[in-house]
Amino acid sequence: xxxxxxxxxxxxxxxxxxxxxxxxxxxxxxxxxxxxxxxxxxxxxxxxxxxxxxxxxxxxxxxxxxxxxxxxxxxxxxxxxxxxxxxxxxxxxxxxxxxxxxxxxxxxxxxxxxxxxxxxxxxxxxxxxxxxxxxxxxxxxxxxxxxxxxxxxxxxxxxxxxxxxxxxxxxxxxxxxxxxxxxxxxxxxxxxxxxxxxxxxxxxxxxxxxxxxxxxxxxxxxxxxxxxxxxxxxxxxxxxxxxxx
Amino acid sequence: xxxxxxxxxxxxxxxxxxxxxxxxxxxxxxxxxxxxxxxxxxxxxxxxxxxxxxxxxxxxxxxxxxxxxxxxxxxxxxxxxxxxxxxxxxxxxxxxxxxxxxxxxxxxxxxxxxxxxxxxxxxxxxxxxxxxxxxxxxxxxxxxxxxxxxxxxxxxxxxxxxxxxxxxxxxxxxxxxxxxxxxxxxxxxxxxxxxxxxxxxxxxxxxxxxxxxxxxxxxxxxxxxxxxxxxxxxxxxxxxxxxxx
Numbered sequence: 003x004x005x006x007x008x009x010x011x012x013x014x015x016x017x018x019x020x021x022x023x024x025x026x027x028x029x030x031x032x033x034x035x036x037x038x039x040x041x042x043x044x045x046x047x048x049x050x051x052x053x054x055x056x057x058x059x060x061x062x063x064x065x066x067x068x069x070x071x072x073x074x075x076x077x078x079x080x081x082x083x084x085x086x087x088x089x090x091x092x093x094x095x096x097x098x099x100x101x102x103x104x105x106x107x108x109x110x111x112x113x114x115x116x117x118x119x120x121x122x123x124x125x126x127x128x129x130x131x132x133x134x135x136x137x138x139x140x141x142x143x144x145x146x147x148x149x150x151x152x153x154x155x156x157x158x159x160x161x162x163x164x165x166x167x168x169x170x171x172x173x174x175x176x177x178x179x180x181x182x183x184x185x186x187x188x189x190x191x192x193x194x195x196x197x198x199x200x201x202x203x204x205x206x207x208x209x210x211x212x213x214x215x216x217x218x219x220x221x222x223x224x225x226x227x228x229x230x231x232x233x234x235x236x237x238x239x240x241x242x243x244x245x246x247x
Numbered sequence: 248x249x250x251x252x253x254x255x256x257x258x259x260x261x262x263x264x265x266x267x268x269x270x271x272x273x274x275x276x277x278x279x280x281x282x283x284x285x286x287x288x289x290x291x292x293x294x295x296x297x298x299x300x301x302x303x304x305x306x307x308x309x310x311x312x313x314x315x316x317x318x319x320x321x322x323x324x325x326x327x328x329x330x331x332x333x334x335x336x337x338x339x340x341x342x343x344x345x346x347x348x349x350x351x352x353x354x355x356x357x358x359x360x361x362x363x364x365x366x367x368x369x370x371x372x373x374x375x376x377x378x379x380x381x382x383x384x385x386x387x388x389x390x391x392x393x394x395x396x397x398x399x400x401x402x403x404x405x406x407x408x409x410x411x412x413x414x415x416x417x418x419x420x421x422x423x424x425x426x427x428x429x430x431x432x433x434x435x436x437x438x439x440x441x442x443x444x445x446x447x448x449x450x451x452x453x454x455x456x457x458x459x460x461x462x463x464x465x466x467x468x469x470x471x472x473x474x475x476x477x478x479x480x481x482x483x484x485x486x487x488x489x490x491x492x
Binding site: 010011057059083089090092094121122123124127129 | 255256257302304328333334335336337338339366367368369370372373374
C-alpha cells in the first residue's frame with residue numbers, strides 16, 4: 003500500500019532533503035524513523051530535492067508500507083510525530099494508488115523567499131534574508147512579472163549543475179507580498195531548476211539596487227547566460243511553501 | 248548620559264534576563280558586549296526579570312554611558328547589533344533624563360502566551376505551548392475577563408516566591424486572539440507577580456477543560472490560595488510583548 007506523507011520542516015540543521023554521505027538530511031531522518039516503526043527500511047520518494055538550509059512549509063513524499071503492516075497506517079502519523087525531532091513534523095498521511103509518485107505526479111510548486119528590512123529580529127533570523135536597503139515594491143513587482151510564463155531558464159540555474167532534459171519551465175505566478183518590514187517574493191510554477199528561485203530573487207534585488215534594468219530582464223532570460231543574472235541569495239530565506247498534485 | 252535600549256530576544260538559550268552564577272543570561276550577554284564597546288562595565292537596569300526560556304518581543308533597559316563616551320551613543324545600536332548573537336537584537340537606543348529608570352518608571356506591560364492546536368509546527372515549536380484539545384474561544388474569553396481590574400493576585404504567583412510589598416496588581420486587558428490553530432492570550436497590566444501570566448493562562452485552560460468553573464474564578468482570585476488556581480504553563484509560549492512608559 004502506498005502512502006503520501008505531507009511534512010513541514012525547519013531546514014536549518016539539515017543538509018537538504020536527499021540522503022548523502024556527509025551530513026544528516028531530512029530524508030535520512032524520516033527513513034530511519036520509519037524503519038524504527040515498521041521494522042524494515044522503506045524507499046522514500048520526495049517531491050523535490052531541497053538544498054541545505056532551505057525550509058519547507060509543505061513537503062510531500064511517498065513510500066510503500068510493507069505487506070502485513072497496512073494496519074499501522076492509521077497511527078503512523080502520530081508515531082512519526084512522537085519520534086521525529088521538533089524540526090520535522092508530519093501534517094498528514096493519506097493512502098494513494100500504487101502508481102503514485104511524489105515527484106513525477108507533482109503538477110507544480112510554490113516557493114516563497116523572505117526578506118527582512120530594517121532592524122533584525124531574533125524570531126525571523128533563521129527564516130529570512132537581512133537586507134540593508136529599502137525595497138521599491140512597484141519596481142520589484144515589474145521585475146517579478148518578467149519571469150511569468152514559459153521560458154528556457156538555463157541562465158537561472160547554478161553553474162555546474164547537471165540537468166537531464168529540458169531547462170524550459172512554466173512560471174504561473176511571481177508576486178511580492180509585504181507586511182511592514184517583512185517582504186516576501188512568492189513564485190509558483192510547474193518545476194524549478196537548481197537554485198532557480200534564489201537566482202530569480204537575487205536578480206529582482208539587483209533590479210531594486212539599480213544594477214540591472216527591469217526592461218532588460220526578458221533579454222537576460224532569453225540569452226540564457228548565468229553571468230547576466232543576479233546573485234544566488236542565501237538558503238535560509240527560502241521556503242517550499244506548497245506542492246500541487 | 249542615560250540611554251534607554253529597546254531589545255528583542257529569543258529566550259530559548261538563556262536563563263532569563265537577570266545575571267546569575269549558573270548560566271548565561273540576556274543581561275550578562277548585553278553587559279559583556281557593552282563593556283567590550285565602551286571599555287568599562289556599565290550597570291544595566293532591566294524593566295523586569297523574565298524567566299528562563301521566556302521571550303521578549305520588546306524589552307527595555309537603561310544604563311549610563313560614561314563621561315567622555317557620549318559621542319558613541321549614535322553608533323551604539325549598530326555596534327551592539329554587530330557584536331550580539333542572532334538571538335538578541337537592539338531595536339532602538341534613545342537618550343533619557345538621568346532620573347529615568349527602566350523598571351521604576353514602567354507604567355505597564357503586555358504579555359502574550361501562544362498556544363498551538365492540532366498538528367505541531369517546526370516553526371512555532373520554540374514559541375508556543377502544544378495543546379492537544381480544542382479551545383472554546385467564548386468560554387476562555389469569559390474566564391480571561393475575570394482577571395481584569397484591580398485584584399490581590401497572591402494566589403497567582405509561584406509558591407515560595409518572595410515578594411516585598413503588595414501583591415495587588417491592576418490588569419487592564421485580558422483577551423483571546425485566534426489565527427487558525429494558533430491561539431494567543433494577551434494580558435496587559437501595571438505589573439505582574441512571579442509566574443503570574445503563566446498561572447493565569449493555566450487557569451484559563453483548566454476552565455476550558457472543565458476542571459474549573461468560569462463562574463468560580465472571582466472567588467478563586469479572592470481566596471488567594473495558589474492551590475485553587477490552575478497549573479503554571481511552560482515558559483516557551485510566553486512573550487513579553489510590549490512595555491509602556
